[in-house]
Amino acid sequence: MTFAARHIGPDPDEQDQMLKLIGYGSMEQLMDAAIPEVIRWHGRLDLPEAASEEETIAELRAIAARNTVATSMIGLGYYGTFTPAVIRRNVLENPAWYTAYTPYQPEISQGRLEALLNFQTMVTDLTGLTTANASMLDEGTAAAEAMTLARRASKSKSSVYVVDADTLPQTLSVLRTRAEPLGIEVRLVDLDAGQALPEEFFGLHLQYPGASGAVRDHSALVAAAHAGGALVTVAADLLALTLLRAPGEIGADIAAGTTQRFGVPLAFGGPHAGYLAVRSGLERSLPGRLVGVSKDADGAPAYRLALQTREQHIRREKATSNICTAQVLLAVMASMYAVYHGPEGLRAIARRTHERAAAIAAGLDAAGVRVAHAEFFDTVTAVVPGRADAVVAAAAAAGVDLWRVDADRVSVACDETTTEAHVAAVLSAFGVAPVASVVSAIPASLRRESDFLTHPVFRTHHSETGMLRYLRRLSDRDYALDRGMIPLGSCTMKLNATTEMEPVTWPEFADIHPFAPASQTAGYEALVAQLEAWLAELTGYDAVSVQPNAGSQGELAGLLAIRGYHRARGQAHRDVCLIPSSAHGTNAASAVMAGMRVAVVACDADGNVDAADLDRKIEAHRDDLAAIMVTYPSTHGVYETGIADLCAKVHDAGGQVYVDGANLNALVGFAKPGRFGADVSHLNLHKTFCIPHGGGGPGVGPVAVRAHLAEFLPGDPLSASGEHAVSAAAHGSAGILPISWAYLRMMGPEGLAAATSVAVLSANYVAARLREHYPVLYAGNDGLVAHECILDLRPLTKATGISVDDVAKRLIDYGFHAPTMSFPVAGTLMVEPTESEDLAELDRFCAAMIAIRSEIDAVAAGRWPRDDNPLVNAPHTASSVAADEWSHAYPRSVAAYPDGVDRTAKYWSPVRRIDGAYGDRNLVCACPPPEAFED
């Protein structure tokens, strides 16, 4: 069997049955009818023929072999770490964790929500602040979010953001990218050299310890900044904080950074979970997802995303951030690393790391090599006038990578993997010998006195048996693709094949530092170049960058490219971005972050962009039009025929066309945005190209452009052109690119086109089967939808009071994850089956939806009261149906085992319906004490 036949759920016989039901004789007929000819591309993709799973693994082995795994002592925000094997196998390599979706349906996400709450608790404890969110994309973007948060919260009118010169270079690069369009002036100040703070500024960014390794007492600077009304961000290393005074204890308002060294592989720069924490009073300005504690219908404590409405809509044009997909899987790993080691274990790792660094400093010092800073945690900067290259080369010859700061300085970073042998090798590269006596270089005034990770969860699961069972207990609470279909419209929850996943943890991919010398990364460079070329072929664009580490970041990169283009042509005044009212929330948010003004274009009754309103808006903004941002197929799941016209009109007015490519699963092999008129798109590799959602991240959001925009693509954050970097690492989340590479390699041109056809077939099959039970909103040619369909619940809600929420929660009783709720249309469900679900699973879903319709009818007919029926009481837990008292209007069997549910394979929701409003009023975002869970 080919891989494509494994990836695509329905087999040819099933496809024929499905075609028959929707009234088409063949797949060609269906696709010819569904896809408007104006966008249709009839060629054959210029990609290699499909390879088998075994051949693909062999090819990836060969690519991986071109990378060299060295002992990396480069540091600069990326450190060697031992991923505990129990976490690697049972989280990173476990589909129960990696195939889950973002926890918007909290009842079926209690496991990952608990893990994320542990993450938030870990970050708040270590930073000494009060509230942390559930992960950021990396340290650079977390620092950028901290900068804009400071701007919003500061009373100062100044637009100056002061950045300490001892900041990580990649962070500085991302800060500059994000500051410029917002009119923020990043001012680099060498605080160490005694340069003074400016008169006025709204925020101050400090690195702790500094990029050079120096540990400094920042309290006086913090006080000075506060005196002028500025907020202070401390970018802190969490391992160092086990020994050093916490940012909150020196008065910082915000802490930002990465959790990579808590057991997450280097992976050439990502994916890793960034973190962001704030002091009390700033929690409601915190961007990103925040897990909070609330209660369920029985009053039991339950977790859910707090302030969720705010997050889901990303506040549109009032947006303060565009972050959507974050780094959940990696945050889970980092939190479990803390759970497994506990506070004592972390302190021991930190002490050992520090001792190695101190041993290097002592050896250098004894031999008369000057050490730049007397006080440090893990990184020593040595001053070797004119000899830096020679030292780095000598270390490299011994298999150790050091960092060349400049011709006269070399820095050496230690981590938990550093051994005495590494210390000896490093010293030998400097031409000196180890010494016996080593003293601590942690300044007494900055020693941490306060305790941390005092919650029992960090003091319980320290044996491997305990850890294994804790992980299993949490993952058992969650519904992921390993249990059944997740028909989330716009999210493309398709198969994440095991063969695609396997290379991710190979050392040749996992253990490469993002700043490793080019001679060690030829495999990665080849993989990235090939993947970018394939994506360009698939989309019809001329150049692609995989640097953006989520769709939102791809959007920002694409809009910045448009901005750069207009500026380069002397048209800097073009700053209006047209966005249809149905757009995904990130679109408008990204436009705001790119310094654009948003003008909303209405949609017509068919869900298409309203042509008359488009004309009006173009006319109104003819002189300052920068771009239009449209999703194709539309967010309504329809192939709009007006797209080519739309592109032409916007171009005529001097604007650029951005096509949001998150829905590319409906186009691959059949249409190319770069050919039907668009100038730039982002793709979501975590949707169309099989990177698993990881419970809400990681993702990759490549940006693809036509030739005229190529020079404005994101640059290497370490190079001189780093002004354009949108992520901290040149290739963003490089470590998960082998997944998409493997998918394309195994599918080949025919397989990819077949996947698109079956995705469209399945959506139309579901629409056809459910149409008589729920109206299907919007359709294109011939009454066909694209790869998803919208079921309208509003008439039923009006008649019975049963809401989309009730249907979504009742689906849990039937063993399903709900479709996308109330996006893009309030009161509806959007279903995207993808090509990977076989006919039996599609039918099981349709049967559940039809059974739910008859339950709604029973409410309408008055057989069940409106306030006591299986819909409004859903989901039902085992303990609620096993209760000694049962006073409901329907029997227990209907609650627990409704029509068609297999009694031997029942998924039980661990909690009943969660009260979100209660949690928002009583915001609790750290682990509650164990007593909270007592009956």
Ligand SMILES: *Cc1c(COP(=O)(O)O)cnc(C)c1O
């Ligand atoms: C998923 C999605 C996005 C955002 O992607 P993230 O990776 O979550 O940032 C943007 N637009 C559309 C249409 C999407 O479906």
